[in-house]
Amino acid sequence: MxxxxxxxxxxxxxxxxxxxxxxxxxxxxxxxxxxxxxxxxxxxxxxxxxxxxxxxxxxxxxxxxxxxxxxxxxxxxxxxxxxxxxxxxxxxxxxxxxxxxxxxxGELAPLQIAAKLLAKEPPAFQALLREQLETGGSYPSAYSSAVASFLKDSGAEEASGFPFDRPNHTLGLHYLLAHERIGSVMRPYTxxxxxxxxNQQTITDGRIASATALRKLLFEEQSLEELFSFVPDSxxxxxxxxxxxxxxxxSWPSFMKPLLHRLLSCKPSELADHYEIAEGLEHRILNALPQLEQLQFEPLLAMLKTKRYTRTKLQRALTSVLLGHLKSDFTREKLAxxxxxxxxxxxxxxxxxxxxxxxxxxxxxxxxxxxxxxxxxxxxxxxxxxxxxxxxxxxxxxxxxxxxxxxxxxxxxx
Missing domain, CATH: 3.40.50 (Rossmann fold)
Structure with a gap:
């Protein structure tokens, strides 16, 4: 089969x-x-x-x-x-x-070219990535820019102009990188x-909408019937x-109290032990808590967000705190x-x-x-x-x- x-x-x-x-x-x-x-x-x-x-x-x-x-x-x-x-x-x-x-x-070839060249993360690529990160931008933005530069420098012109910064292209590249690194025999398709x-938040079609848009619609309307045009009968x-x-x-607001319990129970050093908490983020979080006027998730996120700390990065960091994910369990060696x-x-x-x-x-x-x-x-x-x-x-x-x-x-x- x-x-x-x-x-x-x-x-x-x-x-x-x-x-x-x-x-x-x-x-x-x-x-x-x-x-x-x-x-x-x-x-x-x-x-x-x-x-x-x-x-x-x-x-x-x-x-x-x-x-x-x-x-x-x-x-x-x-x-x-x-x-x-x-x-x-x-x-x-x-x-x-x-x-x-x-x-x-729907293009596979540029992603495959990039994956074969980047699977072992050549020193030249690592240097380009460091340069991009030093500009102060987010990691995903720095990574896609470094990929494009590396491919151009490597003579892979057919792939260098590919929009690697689009969310599903980024994931697709990493699927193929994993495929290369583990020596998978599965054949990839896209x-x-x-x-x-x-992650498109607006609905522009009568039958197909992103999961993000559907969740937004459901939370706003609090009515399942609003979704039925966009989902199978099942x-x-x-x-x-x-x-x-x-x-x-x-959604995140449902978990605000247990999250605050975790945050308020931690000293800075204890918070810093959690995965994704780095570069002084523990102090930024703990300093923000006394300034909260409402015990809500979005105001906390707004206080923490910067050019470097994107919404997604912050959500992952706070998820690590909520779930008690420590850096000791998430080393590169253990994940690999x-x-x-x-x-x-x-x-x-x-x-x-x-x-x-x-x-x-x-x-x-x-x-x-x-x-x-x-x-x-x-x-x-x-x-x-x-x-x-x-x-x-x-x-x-x-x-x-x-x-x-x-x-x-x-x-x-x-």
Whole structure:
């Protein structure tokens, strides 16, 4: 059975995602789709609007056959490690022949050229990156500028003018860098995003809108019906059922009190021990707290934001504090060692057949629940902690039975 891998968040699963799955199957001639999906906290340093089990149901109902979890240690990272964790997981299944990601242009060749030249991060590129960072800009901006300069200096003219600074091009490049670095045998593909770009906040089409725009619409209108034109019927049905049971979408404001508890409990040196807290950011954060006039997330973020500290970087830093992610767990050596297990969140009949095949092809243990882990994996511990913190912080009441679902719930089957 030929399988294609996709790397997703599905926050929520919408018509654009459905199109991506259909095109991924078509161009790779795959019979099954394996999705690596972020759990409760996402790549831009945000809590997911719905829990990972609800989003797994959306994924399976929308066309995925097997959903495996990207550990929070990688899911909340900048592009390099987010991509590395996800591509490594797909490769570790031993059952995925290709992977397909969306980009603004749908062009693969410039990204492949860049990835082959940059995979070992040549000293000349590192020097260009340092020069760009010294101008005081953000890391993503400095990185894309350094890439363009390096490619031009290397004579790769066909790739040097490519817009690497676009969000999905950046992610795509890092997917291919991870592909090169781990020596993956999977074949990469890309398709162009249709009608709505990543993180686009406005809706300009009657059927397709970005997940960012849909979340904005939902938070503003507080009505699920506003989303129904932009999501498959299966997503509308799953969200409607959750809504009737009392679910409401989660966002950073829902976690402001637990975040403040963590921040107010830390001395500067303790705050500085957290991943993504560097260059004196701990002092900037603690100095901002007494000046808050409202206990709200956006005013805090506005006080912290600078040209160097982008919104996304700050959100990732605050996520690290909220979840207790320490630098000692996130060294380059530990992250480069990769994930130690394949955590299954859900599957269809085809997915079950893939799982049977993976018993002989997978290079990592396959976990159907946290309780069945053969050893106390550190990244799994961080995942289960993140799940409990998410359940405690999301809108609505929390019952004891909702905690520790990672240890009790079997994978979702559709």
């Amino acid at each position: 030929r399988a294609v891998g996709v790397i997703v968040e599905y926050n929520p699963f919408h018509n654009g995602h459905y199109y991506h799955l259909q095109q991924s199957r078509k161009i790779t001639e795959a019979e099954a789709v394996v999705a690596v999906m972020s759990g409760h906290f996402l790549q831009r340093g945000e809590p997911a609007m719905a829990d990972k089990w609800t989003r797994t149901r959306m994924a399976l109902a929308g066309g995925c056959d097997l959903v495996i979890e990207l550990p929070v240690a990688y899911a909340t990272q900048a592009a390099e490690w987010f991509a590395y964790g996800a591509v490594s997981l797909l490769e570790a299944t031993g059952a995925v022949d290709s992977f397909c990601f969306g980009t603004e242009s 398709i162009a995003r249709e009608k709505s770009q990543y 997503t509308a049905r799953i969200l409607s059922q959750s809504w009737s049971e009392g679910w409401r979408p989660a 060692a990769g994930v130690q297990y394949i955590r299954v969140l859900g599957f269809t009949e085809r997915g079950q057949a893939l799982l049977k095949r993976m018993r002989s092809t997978a290079s990592l243990p396959i976990l159907l629940s946290a309780a069945r882990a053969p050893e106390p994996y550190r990244y799994l511990e961080l995942d289960t902690r993140a799940s409990n913190l998410y359940i405690l912080g999301r809108p609505g009441s929390c019952e004891a039975s909702q905690l520790f679902r990672d240890f009790r719930d079997a994978p979702i089957r559709i």
